[in-house]
Amino acid sequence: MTDIRIPDTIRPVDGRFGSGPSKVRPEGVESLAAVSRTFLGTSHRQPTVKNQVARLRRGLAEFFSMPEGYEVILANGGTSAFWEVATFGLIRRQAQFAEFGEFGAKFAKAVKDAPFLAEPTVHRAPGGQAAFLQAEAGVDVYASVQNETSTGVAVPVRRVAGADQGALLLTDATSGGGSLEVDLRETDVYYLAPQKALGSDGGLWMALMSPAAIERAFEIKASGRYIPQFLDLVTAVEQSRLEQTYNTPALSTVFLAAEQLDWMNTQGGLAWAVRRSTESAAVIYGWAEKSAYATPFVTDPLLRSAAVATIDFEGVDAATIAKVLRANDIVDTEPYRKLGRNQLRVALYPTVEPSDVAALTACIDYVAERL
Numbered sequence: 001m002t003d004i005r006i007p008d009t010i011r012p013v014d015g016r017f018g019s020g021p022s023k024v025r026p027e028g029v030e031s032l033a034a035v036s037r038t039f040l041g042t043s044h045r046q047p048t049v050k051n052q053v054a055r056l057r058r059g060l061a062e063f064f065s066m067p068e069g070y071e072v073i074l075a076n077g078g079t080s081a082f083w084e085v086a087t088f089g090l091i092r093r094q095a096q097f098a099e100f101g102e103f104g105a106k107f108a109k110a111v112k113d114a115p116f117l118a119e120p121t122v123h124r125a126p127g128g129q130a131a132f133l134q135a136e137a138g139v140d141v142y143a144s145v146q147n148e149t150s151t152g153v154a155v156p157v158r159r160v161a162g163a164d165q166g167a168l169l170l171t172d173a174t175s176g177g178g179s180l181e182v183d184l185r186e187t188d189v190y191y192l193a194p195q196k197a198l199g200s201d202g203g204l205w206m207a208l209m210s211p212a213a214i215e216r217a218f219e220i221k222a223s224g225r226y227i228p229q230f231l232d233l234v235t236a237v238e239q240s241r242l243e244q245t246y247n248t249p250a251l252s253t254v255f256l257a258a259e260q261l262d263w264m265n266t267q268g269g270l271a272w273a274v275r276r277s278t279e280s281a282a283v284i285y286g287w288a289e290k291s292a293y294a295t296p297f298v299t300d301p302l303l304r305s306a307a308v309a310t311i312d313f314e315g316v317d318a319a320t321i322a323k324v325l326r327a328n329d330i331v332d333t334e335p336y337r338k339l340g341r342n343q344l345r346v347a348l349y350p351t352v353e354p355s356d357v358a359a360l361t362a363c364i365d366y367v368a369e370r371l
């Protein structure tokens with residue numbers, strides 16, 4: 001079966017549709033190659049690298065129209081590390097979670113496991129649906145996911161009406177950030193990683209933090225709680241203000257992310273990026289709705305993500321389609337493993353050309369008709 005040969009005339013120009021790591025623009029890699037002898041392999045405490053950290057922080061601030069007083073904080077370890085950082089450094093006593101997929105569940109678990117915090121409240125929804133936060137007395141941190149990468153469900157970023165004065169909202173924007181609309185005044189911490197919509201490589205976490213969130217980090221640190229040095233948010237704030245990270249970052253990740261943000265800002269910033277992802281979303285969901293064997297997994301159109309599309313199949317084996325696509329250099333359309341559905345998952349990040357998404361649907365049809 002995997003010897004089905006997809007004709008060149010219908011194939012996408014770039015066959016990378018992974019939700020993370022995701023497509024990295026060849027132009028970014030070429031820019032990195034151009035500076036490789038003066039940048040790669042040089043000290044991260046010197047201006048050559050610090051200037052790139054600064055470019056990345058500036059690029060994020062511009063791209064997300066960062067409000068006055070907010071700051072871009074970054075450190076090593078990716079989003080998974082940030083969950084631990086937030087567990088130690090942002091939650092005073094009790095958190096509440098909206099959990100509707102694997103990524104939201106991981107953060108909730110980290111907090112449940114922390115012996116110094118109260119049992120969190122968790123609002124759950126099954127895969128393909130969304131759960132929402134609700135005001136609750138005593139909760140000092142609310143946490144949700146803008147785009148659940150494991151299911152393709154996206155929700156608006158919005159403050160919790162009626163929450164206690166001073167309660168913080170943390171938004172996991174790892175895959176939604178850069179593809180979906182956001183007004184940062186609606187959240188205190190908008191955190192992401194560079195290997196999704198930012199089209200770079202993994203290993204960093206980046207958080208756009210409100211003054212209230214930064215103040216909270218200093219307050220908790222001053223309270224004397226034990227905080228592992230590597231997970232200390234105050235250290236991350238102080239290092240970020242100096243345009244560096246606590247320990248050695250991947251220099252190529254920093255450069256590629258900065259390069260990508262400059263590119264996206266030149267194209268028209270977040271509004272442009274959202275339009276592009278929305279265009280790709282219209283292509284793939286439109287195709288699935290018309291298809292005899294494919295349907296969007298997320299039944300509520302309002303929850304359907306424009307960052308990551310999940311498409312269910314009936315009467316044809318999606319895993320086989322993914323395998324044939326892979327043999328034709330069209331890669332990473334496999335679904336999130338734990339979801340266990342007969343499904344394909346396709347990243348719609350701004351790096352991906354909408355015309356390539358259209359080509360992908362033609363390739364899926366070509367393969368499905370021959371199975």
Ligand SMILES: *Cc1c(COP(=O)(O)O)cnc(C)c1O
Binds near residue numbers: 020080148173
């Ligand atoms: C990819 C992803 C993560 C995990 O990011 P890492 O940098 O690999 O730790 C967390 N949350 C969401 C929503 C993601 O898409």
